[in-house]
Amino acid sequence: MLDAFQEFFRELAQTNPKWNFIYLYDPVQTERVLTGLWMTIKLSVICVALSVVIGVVGAWLQGSPIKWLRMLVQGYIQFFRNTPPLVQLLFFYFALGQFTPTYAPDGWVEVPVISNVGWAILSLSFFAGAFNVEIFRSGIEAVPDSTKEAADALGMNRLQIYRYIVLPLAFRVSLPSLNNNLVNLVKTTTQAIVIAVPELLYQLVSIYNDYSTAQNACMVLMFIVYIVLVGILVMGMNKWERGMRIPGYGQN
Amino acid sequence: MSETEWTPDQPIVSIKDVHKSFGDLEVLKGVSLDVMKGEVICIIGPSGSGKSTLIRCINALNDIQAGSIQVEGLEVNTTGLDKLALRKKVGMVFQQYNLFPHKTALENVMMAPLLVLKQPEEEVEKRARALVKKVRLEGKEDSYPGELSGGQQQRVAIARSLAMNPDVMLFDEVTAALDPETVKEVLVTIKDLAAEGMTCILVTHEMGFAREIADHIYFTDRGVIVEHGPPKTFFKSAKDPRTREFLSQIL
Numbered sequence: 001m002l003d004a005f006q007e008f009f010r011e012l013a014q015t016n017p018k019w020n021f022i023y024l025y026d027p028v029q030t031e032r033v034l035t036g037l038w039m040t041i042k043l044s045v046i047c048v049a050l051s052v053v054i055g056v057v058g059a060w061l062q063g064s065p066i067k068w069l070r071m072l073v074q075g076y077i078q079f080f081r082n083t084p085p086l087v088q089l090l091f092f093y094f095a096l097g098q099f100t101p102t103y104a105p106d107g108w109v110e111v112p113v114i115s116n117v118g119w120a121i122l123s124l125s126f127f128a129g130a131f132n133v134e135i136f137r138s139g140i141e142a143v144p145d146s147t148k149e150a151a152d153a154l155g156m157n158r159l160q161i162y163r164y165i166v167l168p169l170a171f172r173v174s175l176p177s178l179n180n181n182l183v184n185l186v187k188t189t190t191q192a193i194v195i196a197v198p199e200l201l202y203q204l205v206s207i208y209n210d211y212s213t214a215q216n217a218c219m220v221l222m223f224i225v226y227i228v229l230v231g232i233l234v235m236g237m238n239k240w241e242r243g244m245r246i247p248g249y250g251q252n
Numbered sequence: 253m254s255e256t257e258w259t260p261d262q263p264i265v266s267i268k269d270v271h272k273s274f275g276d277l278e279v280l281k282g283v284s285l286d287v288m289k290g291e292v293i294c295i296i297g298p299s300g301s302g303k304s305t306l307i308r309c310i311n312a313l314n315d316i317q318a319g320s321i322q323v324e325g326l327e328v329n330t331t332g333l334d335k336l337a338l339r340k341k342v343g344m345v346f347q348q349y350n351l352f353p354h355k356t357a358l359e360n361v362m363m364a365p366l367l368v369l370k371q372p373e374e375e376v377e378k379r380a381r382a383l384v385k386k387v388r389l390e391g392k393e394d395s396y397p398g399e400l401s402g403g404q405q406q407r408v409a410i411a412r413s414l415a416m417n418p419d420v421m422l423f424d425e426v427t428a429a430l431d432p433e434t435v436k437e438v439l440v441t442i443k444d445l446a447a448e449g450m451t452c453i454l455v456t457h458e459m460g461f462a463r464e465i466a467d468h469i470y471f472t473d474r475g476v477i478v479e480h481g482p483p484k485t486f487f488k489s490a491k492d493p494r495t496r497e498f499l500s501q502i503l
């Protein structure tokens with residue numbers, strides 16, 4: 001069965017040299033695709049989670065009474081929102097990477113404590129996080145002062161009000177924009193290729209550099225994988241949105 | 253010393269010469285009043301006269317520039333105010349209910365005892381159910397605020413406030429946003445409370461209700477208390493022309 005499948009694509013590559021689906025019959029290439037896919041998934045999941053955390057914390061700090069904290073967050077947002085993520089990746093890895101300490105796990109070769117994958121995660125999370133701060137902030141601003149005041153009058157402290165009243169309500173307002181930003185983030189993980197993070201795009205480009213006839217087949221796979229990945233994310237987010245819907249509140 | 257020894261023969265809420273400004277606008281110009289434990293007082297007066305501001309000052313939602321407000325001997329007008337101690341003494345119900353829309357009626361009532369008083373969930377739930385029953389909303393425990401009428405929401409808000417076991421309840425025009433038909437159900441709830449001996453400070457435009465329930469009525473205008481007295485004498489023989497004019501418009 002599997003043999004027949006592989007045989008079919010091997011022959012297809014022979015008869016149509018423009019359509020060499022090499023990763024479907026050559027186990028070595030299959031392996032490269034799978035490790036790339038796994039890296040892309042890891043990168044996406046970690047960056048999505050981290051960027052949401054950054055968004056929540058950043059939005060909280062923006063409401064701080066301490067002026068320099070607010071300015072710091074504002075500066076962060078301006079920097080990451082107004083510069084290209086590709087340049088950020090290069091900057092993090094090549095510029096900041098020079099100043100990070102190194103260590104020698106095997107006692108001989110010095111390696112930096114933050115690998116290129118680590119820098120990609122940091123850079124991409126902060127990039128998407130900057131937008132998330134803005135997204136959550138507009139959600140937070142949509143929570144009426146009177147609701148917070150009622151919580152205050154019941155004796156809740158600032159953190160409790162934020163955690164139990166403001167965030168749950170703000171989340172519901174923010175979800176559609178958050179959805180868009182996270183979709184963008186997942187797509188932007190491909191840019192990690194510039195610092196040689198072995199994610200899917202990196203692996204597929206390597207494959208068609210080795211086997212030029214595989215170029216079209218690699219591109220096709222790239223699109224399919226991203227349509228599926230983003231599709232899963234959007235489905236999850238929509239389900240979440242529906243689950244958080246409050247009876248008799250907002251538009252439903 | 254911000255907390256002095258308080259005994260029930262002293263006023264439970266004691267307001268002395270309170271001045272409050274928003275920027276250049278002086279809203280309270282030396283207001284004094286005392287409330288004894290178990291008393292029900294109503295504050296009436298024209299719009300903008302500072303009624304809301306006054307009762308918001310009592311639980312420190314507004315700060316004051318001068319004067320003193322004591323609740324059971326706890327001075328509210330100090331920088332080192334133990335807000336939580338005050339919150340445990342004073343409950344407040346707002347005109348717009350301000351329920352938490354993402355929580356059911358029962359959860360709204362349970363939230364503060366769980367988070368603030370850190371009481372065990374089982375006990376809190378039992379009390380919350382009893383409170384929901386008390387405000388005559390049995391069967392609505394699992395409804396969200398958006399599924400309740402204004403009057404029902406307001407009664408949940410009253411139960412939510414009572415869950416903290418306050419000694420004094422503040423009501424700021426709690427029926428002003430309601431349809432005439434639902435006003436009554438909320439007033440009945442407040443009447444029940446007053447009958448049980450809860451100290452209540454109400455801002456209201458419901459003169460009939462004030463006359464029926466209040467031990468004492470205060471009339472405010474432009475930041476001062478113009479006149480006050482027990483309802484019988486207050487409504488029959490108001491002396492100040494401003495009071496008379498107000499009463500003639502509203503009655």
Ligand SMILES: Nc1ncnc2c1ncn2[C@@H]1O[C@H](COP(=O)(O)OP(=O)(O)OP(=O)(O)O)[C@@H](O)[C@H]1O
Nearest residue numbers: 274277279297298299300301302303304305306425
């Ligand atoms: N946060 C605020 N900032 C500035 N001015 C305020 C603020 N709150 C109230 N005021 C002003 O203080 C004055 C008294 O307001 P307050 O709400 O206490 O009146 P009120 O007697 O409750 O009126 P109403 O019957 O309309 O509720 C008004 O002139 C109002 O504009």
Ligand SMILES: [Mg+2]
Nearest residue numbers: 303304305425
């Ligand atoms: Mg008012």
